[in-house]
Amino acid sequence: MFSSGSKYLLGITGLSLVAAVIYAFTVNPSDIGAIALLGLMVAGGFLAGINLHNGSGDAATAEEAVAAASPAPRDSAWPAVLALGTALVLVGLATVPVVFILGLAVMTGGAVEWLTLNWADRASNDRRYNNDMVRTRSVGPLEYPAASAVALGAVAYLFSRVMLNVSKSAG
Incomplete structure (x- = not known):
């Protein structure tokens, strides 16, 4: 039997074929469309x-159904951070290199x-244990020094910009 997903995709396939034929006969000089x-x-x-x-991904056995019923991972803001990093990379390509490098750093940090x-989140079904024990103990010792290095680098860079823009004759 056809699932609703299969019907949808077959409908897109058929409609795009009809649209391609109509487009080819009505817009002669352009073949790109x-x-x-x-x-x-x-x-x-x-x-x-x-x-x-695949049968729309329906579970065939009880073991697959139990695995499919596991809790979904929690919401995360990191995809938005990756999008911000991508935007910074694109803006940096058009403007100054430091924005490009900042975008790469934001993308790398967000991805990690x-x-x-x-x-x-996949260590166990207990979210508190996953956050407090697994994540904090495994990655916590790496996050704090990395965040400190990034903060010190930002301060040093901003201080250098101020010192390079100060006039030699000013005081």
Whole structure:
């Protein structure tokens, strides 16, 4: 039987084929749109085939159903930090190199923290134990010195900017 996900993906595949044919006959000088719509058709067909083959990811055995019923990981702000780092990298590419380097640092820190959080959340089903024992004891000794080094580096950089902009004749 077709699941709702399979129906959705097959509908996207069929509609993109119809749209590609209509586009190809109505907009003659441009083939890029038809190629894009045919690419959407191929991607939709591929995903529909995977969905049909896997049965929409339904659990086949009781063991799979128990694993699927485990609690979801907690919400995290680290994806937003990664997005901020990406924005800083893009702005830094257009402006000054220090913004680019800051963006790389923010992205690296956000990725490490997000991976650590997800790793610690899967240690057991007890969230308090995962946060207090697993994460704090394993990564805490690394986080505090790294945060101190970043803070001292920022202070040193900002102090150097002030000292380089002060006039030699000023006092």
